[in-house]
Amino acid sequence: MNAPFDMNRRQILRTTGFLTLTFAMPSNLFAQEVQSPEGVGISGGPGLPTDLKKNPMLSSWLRINSDGTVTLLIGKVELGQGNRTAIAQVCAEELGVNFSRLQIIAGDTKLCPDEGVTSGSTSMPDGATAVQYASAEARGILLGLAATKLGQPAETMKVKDGTITAGNGKTVTYWDLVVGKALDVKATGNPKRENPSDYTIVGTSMPRVDIPAKMTGGEIFIQDMHPEGVVYGMVARPPNYRSKLKSIDLGPIEKMPGVIKVVRNGSFLGVIAKTKDEAMAASAALGKAGKWDVPNDMIGNAAIYDWLLKAPSSPNVIHTQKRTSSGTPAKTVEATYRRPYVMHGSIGASAAIAQLGTDGVMTIHTHSQSVWQTAEAIAKMLKVDNDKVRCIHTQGSGCYGHNMADDAAADAALLAAAVPGMPVKLQYTRAQEHQWEPYSSAMVIKIKAGVDNDGNVLDWETDVWSTSHATRPGGNAGNLLSAQYLDPPFKQPTPRDIPGPNFGSGRNAIPLYEFPGKIVTTHFVSEMPIRVSSTRSLGAHPNIFALESFIDELARNANVDPLEYRLRFLKDERARAVLMKAADLFGWSGYKRKPNYGRGIAFARYKNYAALTAVAMEIRVTPRNGQVQVLRVAVADDSGQVVNPNGLANQMEGAVIQSLSWTLKEEVKFSDSAILSSDWASYPILTFQEVPKIDVALINQPGMPFLGTGEAGQGPTAAAVANAIYDAVGVRLYTLPLTPDRVKEAMNAKK
Amino acid sequence: MLSFKLNGRDITTDAPSDATLLWVLTDDLKQHGVKFGCGLSQCGACDVMIDGAVVRSCQTKLSSAGGRSVTTLAGLMENGKASKLQQAFIDEQAAQCGYCLSGMIMTAQALLDRNPTPTESDVRAALNGNLCRCGTHTRIIRAVLRAAA
Numbered sequence: 001m002n003a004p005f006d007m008n009r010r011q012i013l014r015t016t017g018f019l020t021l022t023f024a025m026p027s028n029l030f031a032q033e034v035q036s037p038e039g040v041g042i043s044g045g046p047g048l049p050t051d052l053k054k055n056p057m058l059s060s061w062l063r064i065n066s067d068g069t070v071t072l073l074i075g076k077v078e079l080g081q082g083n084r085t086a087i088a089q090v091c092a093e094e095l096g097v098n099f100s101r102l103q104i105i106a107g108d109t110k111l112c113p114d115e116g117v118t119s120g121s122t123s124m125p126d127g128a129t130a131v132q133y134a135s136a137e138a139r140g141i142l143l144g145l146a147a148t149k150l151g152q153p154a155e156t157m158k159v160k161d162g163t164i165t166a167g168n169g170k171t172v173t174y175w176d177l178v179v180g181k182a183l184d185v186k187a188t189g190n191p192k193r194e195n196p197s198d199y200t201i202v203g204t205s206m207p208r209v210d211i212p213a214k215m216t217g218g219e220i221f222i223q224d225m226h227p228e229g230v231v232y233g234m235v236a237r238p239p240n241y242r243s244k245l246k247s248i249d250l251g252p253i254e255k256m257p258g259v260i261k262v263v264r265n266g267s268f269l270g271v272i273a274k275t276k277d278e279a280m281a282a283s284a285a286l287g288k289a290g291k292w293d294v295p296n297d298m299i300g301n302a303a304i305y306d307w308l309l310k311a312p313s314s315p316n317v318i319h320t321q322k323r324t325s326s327g328t329p330a331k332t333v334e335a336t337y338r339r340p341y342v343m344h345g346s347i348g349a350s351a352a353i354a355q356l357g358t359d360g361v362m363t364i365h366t367h368s369q370s371v372w373q374t375a376e377a378i379a380k381m382l383k384v385d386n387d388k389v390r391c392i393h394t395q396g397s398g399c400y401g402h403n404m405a406d407d408a409a410a411d412a413a414l415l416a417a418a419v420p421g422m423p424v425k426l427q428y429t430r431a432q433e434h435q436w437e438p439y440s441s442a443m444v445i446k447i448k449a450g451v452d453n454d455g456n457v458l459d460w461e462t463d464v465w466s467t468s469h470a471t472r473p474g475g476n477a478g479n480l481l482s483a484q485y486l487d488p489p490f491k492q493p494t495p496r497d498i499p500g501p502n503f504g505s506g507r508n509a510i511p512l513y514e515f516p517g518k519i520v521t522t523h524f525v526s527e528m529p530i531r532v533s534s535t536r537s538l539g540a541h542p543n544i545f546a547l548e549s550f551i552d553e554l555a556r557n558a559n560v561d562p563l564e565y566r567l568r569f570l571k572d573e574r575a576r577a578v579l580m581k582a583a584d585l586f587g588w589s590g591y592k593r594k595p596n597y598g599r600g601i602a603f604a605r606y607k608n609y610a611a612l613t614a615v616a617m618e619i620r621v622t623p624r625n626g627q628v629q630v631l632r633v634a635v636a637d638d639s640g641q642v643v644n645p646n647g648l649a650n651q652m653e654g655a656v657i658q659s660l661s662w663t664l665k666e667e668v669k670f671s672d673s674a675i676l677s678s679d680w681a682s683y684p685i686l687t688f689q690e691v692p693k694i695d696v697a698l699i700n701q702p703g704m705p706f707l708g709t710g711e712a713g714q715g716p717t718a719a720a721v722a723n724a725i726y727d728a729v730g731v732r733l734y735t736l737p738l739t740p741d742r743v744k745e746a747m748n749a750k751k
Numbered sequence: 752m753l754s755f756k757l758n759g760r761d762i763t764t765d766a767p768s769d770a771t772l773l774w775v776l777t778d779d780l781k782q783h784g785v786k787f788g789c790g791l792s793q794c795g796a797c798d799v800m801i802d803g804a805v806v807r808s809c810q811t812k813l814s815s816a817g818g819r820s821v822t823t824l825a826g827l828m829e830n831g832k833a834s835k836l837q838q839a840f841i842d843e844q845a846a847q848c849g850y851c852l853s854g855m856i857m858t859a860q861a862l863l864d865r866n867p868t869p870t871e872s873d874v875r876a877a878l879n880g881n882l883c884r885c886g887t888h889t890r891i892i893r894a895v896l897r898a899a900a
Contacts, residue, residue: 080848080885207844214849215837215856217784217825224783232778275766276774347788347796347884348850397788398848398885430789646844650890654847657886680793680882688875691888 048189051075051130055113059184061134062095064142068162068175070101075115076127077107077369077393078210081710082647083123085208089643090128093201094135094194096159097174104209107371107393117370117472119401119534120503121610121708128643128706136191145177196641196703203700205646210395222351222365222394223427230353231260232276233415233426234283235482236269236290237436240674241531243267244293245485253289256282263418266487270415272424280429296673299529304442305338308465313523318501319510323517329450329458333557335550336446338735339542341439341668343677344535345685348397350404351427354412356420362389366409367396370472374406377473378413381483381490389413400658401535402472404428404437410473410480434683435675436481439668440535441467443505445546450517455558457569459517462547466505467525468495469538481531497524498538502607508540508715511547512605513569530670536655537711540606541662544715545722545736548602552723553732562723563588563601570603574612574638577699579603581636582614585697596621597631598728602719604712611712612638615656617692619724626744628725630660630692633717638699640707648709649696655713656694661686663718665737755816757782758826768814772806773797775813776823784824784853788882795881798854799823805861824853827860836860839898840891847885855881859895868899 047053055061055075063071072091078084084104092099105111107118115127139159146164147154149172156167162174196202213220238245245267253262253271258278263270269286273279299307353365362382368374371391379389391409399405408426416424428436443466450459476493477483483490498504506522555565563583570576583589583601591599601616617633635652642648665684669676677683718736726732731746754763757780766775776782776799785808788796792807799808800822801815827834833841836856846852855878862869862877869877874895883891 080846080850082847205844207841208846211844211846211849212833212841214846214852215824215840216828216833217782217823217853219783221783221786221850223777223786226778226781230778275770276778277771345884346850347794347848347882348786349788395848397786397850400884427787430791430793650844650847650887653889654886657888658884661886679791680789681791685882685884686886686888687880687882688878688888688892691875691886694889 048187049126049129049133051113051115051126052133052187052189054115056186057184058134058138058187060113061131062138064174064178066175066178068101069103070095070097071103071105072131073112074104074106074127074131075113076123077118077371078395079118079369080398081123081651082208082644083118083127084210085206086124086643086647087128087131088209089201089204089206090132091135093199094132095139097162099201099206101162109371109375109391114372117373119369121606121710121712124643124706124708125610132193133189133191134187136193137187140191141185142174142177146172149177202641202643203645205644208647220395221348222353222367222396223348225353225365225394225425227353227355227423230423230425231272231274231419232279233270233272233412233424234279235411235432236271236283236287237432238267238485239292239294240298242295242297245269246291246293248290253282253286256285261418262286263415265414266489267485268414268482270411272415272419272422294673298670298672300672301340301667301669304340304529305444307529308442308444308525311525311527313465313525316497316522316524317519318506318522319518319520321518323459325458325516327452327458330453332448332450333554334446334448335553335734336444337542337546337549339443339545340736341442341530341532342535342662342666343434343439343668343683344400344403344437345683346397346399346403346433349428349430349433350408351396351425352408352412353423353425354409354416355423356416358421360384360388362413362416364389364391364409364413365394366391366405367394367399368405368409369399369402370406373475374409374473376475377477377480378410380475381410381477381480382413382417401440402438402533404433406473407436407481411482414482431678434678436531438471438531438533441469441505441532443539443542445509445542447546447550449550449554451554451557455554455560457513457515457554460511460515462509462520463523464505464509464521464539464543465523465525466539467528467532468497469504469532469534470498471495471533494526495528496526497522502609503538505539507538507543507607508547508604509543510608512572512575512608513551513566514571515569530668536658537714540604540711541659541714541718542736544602544604545663545718548604548716548719549722549732549734552600552719552726556726566603575603575605578612578614578636578638581697581699582616582634585636585695586616586634588616596623596728598724598726600720600723600725600727602716602723604715606712611707611709613712613716615713615716615720617720617724619721619728621725621728621743623729623747626740626742626747628664628721628738628740628743629690630721632693634695634697635713636697636699637709637712638701639709639712640701640704642698642700643706645698648698651709652696652713653694655711656717657686657691659714659717660721663721663736663738665739667737753813753817755818756820758822764813766813768812768817770813771809772799772811772813772816773808776808776821782823782825786850786853788851793882794851795854795858796851798857798881800857800861803861803864805858824856827856836863836895836898840894843890843894843897845887845890845894847887851881851883855883855891862895863899869895871896
């Protein structure tokens with residue numbers, strides 16, 4: 001059976017007679033935009049929640065369908081983090097309908113509200129909050145309509161699964177109130193929301209809506225789609241980043257079995273064939289047939305830290321707090337931390353399906369996190385108007401940030417443009433994914449502290465060196481990989497650090513500990529020797545590794561328990577609560593020491609304003625070979641109001657395991673001429689036998705804002721490992737990954 | 752022309768005998784529960800069973816399936832419903848993105864077929880060659896043990 005190419009559109013049109021919040025209401029209700037009297041956004045600032053402010057029409061979010069269903073349209077997309085289910089729970093709760101009535105459409109640039117990028121752990125704080133307010137407001141409007149219809153005051157009415165019951169017992173349903181003419185209403189941002197103590201859907205572990213299909217071979221991923229007449233596209237990449245194609249004879253490739261078309265544009269090479277095997281064979285031959293100019297001027301991974309410190313950079317003081325107390329520090333402690341490039345490393349190579357329609361619209365199924373901005377970038381690359389590119393989000397393999405998903409969408413479009421009408425399905429090879437994805441930047445962090453005779457910090461100084469954490473397409477063709485190789489090429493814009501103290505290389509570099517003097521400076525290097533972009537937690541993983549390792553070192557120097565030392569300087573109650581909860585769950589106070597076993601703890605509030613997370617763990621070091629085995633991990637997390645406890649725990653478990661993999665094993669290797677990490681053998685990740693037992697304790701905060709969870713566990717996990725190694729064998733490691741060789745070397749040096 | 756059984760049904764395909772089994776299963780026979788991960792037998796996303804033994808379909812030629820019985824994720828279903836193992840994965844919510852899971856479930860099923868009462872350490876050993884990037888390992892282990900119980 002061939003899947004309809006335009007799956008989402010079919011779905012939405014299938015429900016005939018849907019109405020766009022179709023209310024018969026007095027015209028004054030929607031004739032003007034009602035100003036919100038006070039702030040409701042996550043930040044507490046004035047106006048609507050962020051994403052609702054961008055898309056204020058309630059009809060952008062919700063459709064009450066005459067068949068008794070509700071269509072929820074969202075711009076935040078499912079990446080495996082479970083946001084589709086959690087956001088729908090919030091909608092069902094506030095609208096007052098059963099969860100099963102919801103149909104969800106996400107990330108279609110033609111149909112859905114533009115919520116920007118699904119990144120930065122913002123699906124809940126931005127996406128779910130917008131849906132919460134939109135749904136509550138829609139419910140209020142429906143109650144108003146019911147009041148008119150039943151002649152009863154709205155205040156006396158109760159809603160259960162879309163049925164409104166008035167004080168006198170008369171009932172009417174949402175679907176009865178729906179009439180034939182669509183009217184759009186702007187959100188006021190001031191709806192009457194449900195009392196958190198009355199929640200019946202929010203706060204429950206609703207099973208994820210996408211999981212059954214994934215377990216039974218259903219059609220759910222892009223990779224599963226086979227539109228009628230599909231053909232298979234592949235690209236052939238240059239030998240390295242700065243290679244140029246001098247010449248190529250396409251003739252022999254064009255004659256290969258199944259080949260429909262060979263595309264060459266500058267140094268961009270691609271092929272379209274009838275089967276995937278044929279496309280793979282032809283693209284492999286295409287890569288070999290090219291005569292390339294290959295510069296061998298890459299830095300090499302071993303030299304990258306020195307390069308970072310010497311490269312031109314712009315110092316930016318992101319935080320300063322002058323010490324007002326007098327006194328000279330008794331001692332100065334300094335350390336330098338290094339984190340190599342790490343990759344997103346999706347298990348499924350990135351994929352896309354693109355088709356150029358007779359209307360001139362390029363429709364692309366993509367697992368991009370940024371469908372709107374990527375569609376715009378692709379439009380510019382194809383030199384067409386923005387409305388000639390439509391991106392439809394369809395699930396793919398987990399991406400963990402800006403991986404090759406957007407490039408796959410762009411490449412599928414470049415190939416589809418060469419064969420109008422044919423749906424071109426593209427999925428990269430493993431080497432193409434590994435060697436060309438935009439990695440998480442290598443970083444160097446130097447921390448220096450002046451401490452008094454009791455080991456208390458008087459002055460704290462952090463310096464961070466990093467290349468970019470943000471080269472997402474962002475509406476600019478130059479950020480699309482293949483566009484840089486076209487003739488003429490699109491130039492990649494010079495990256496800038498994301499503004500604000502917590503958004504890029506400086507994310508979580510500022511200590512939340514209440515020290516008298518603090519100064520934190522980022523040194524942003526705009527040059528990119530290696531392709532880099534947003535990867536889960538951006539600079540937070542290396543910054544928290546550094547900060548929380550250093551705190552641990554200070555505690556040890558002061559002969560104070562690392563938990564107690566942290567609590568000494570942490571005044572925020574929620575922060576203290578997660579630390580103590582993690583310690584309790586771990587059994588910190590009753591811990592029995594054994595040779596070569598150690599425990600470590602670390603804390604962070606993600607972005608310094610979002611989820612609060614503490615991680616405690618026990619490890620064992622094998623002194624003979626330096627092998628570190630993580631035995632058990634206890635996590636405490638406060639992500640505000642919990643919507644789906646099981647989903648939240650799942651995210652946290654995943655963050656811990658992924659961070660353990662980065663921290664213990666991962667480093668992108670490259671020579672002067674090539675990326676050497678080309679597959680799972682040359683870039684190993686954590687396996688089942690290395691994964692510890694993980695316990696997660698959630699601290700729920702009913703009625704408080706959703707804080708987002710996806711990236712909160714990465715940093716504390718890294719530091720907890722390093723701290724546990726010190727606890728076990730008395731050596732402190734400053735350079736990631738914490739490999740057996742490094743542990744062994746440090747142990748030998750200590751002898 | 753080459754014939755084999757796919758999830759109990761007789762199949763005849765005109766794909767060349769040296770075609771990659773993975774692409775025949777996904778593109779010609781629409782077996783969604785078969786995933787391309789690496790093409791190098793390193794990750795296990797493409798795992799299927801031939802005569803009950805797990806093979807990496809990305810490195811298997813169609814000819815290897817000739818006259819034999821191929822089982823994919825959909826083929827584990829019983830009367831249109833999730834099998835005990837599949838249901839255990841659903842009950843444990845043992846997925847984040849879920850891309851690796853078809854291979855995980857096939858490998859776990861093969862384990863349970865030869866050892867109906869595995870220990871946790873047996874499960875870890877059996878799945879050690881299947882890679883998960885989201886970090887769902889502990890839930891996957893629980894799901895397999897739940898199905899065995």
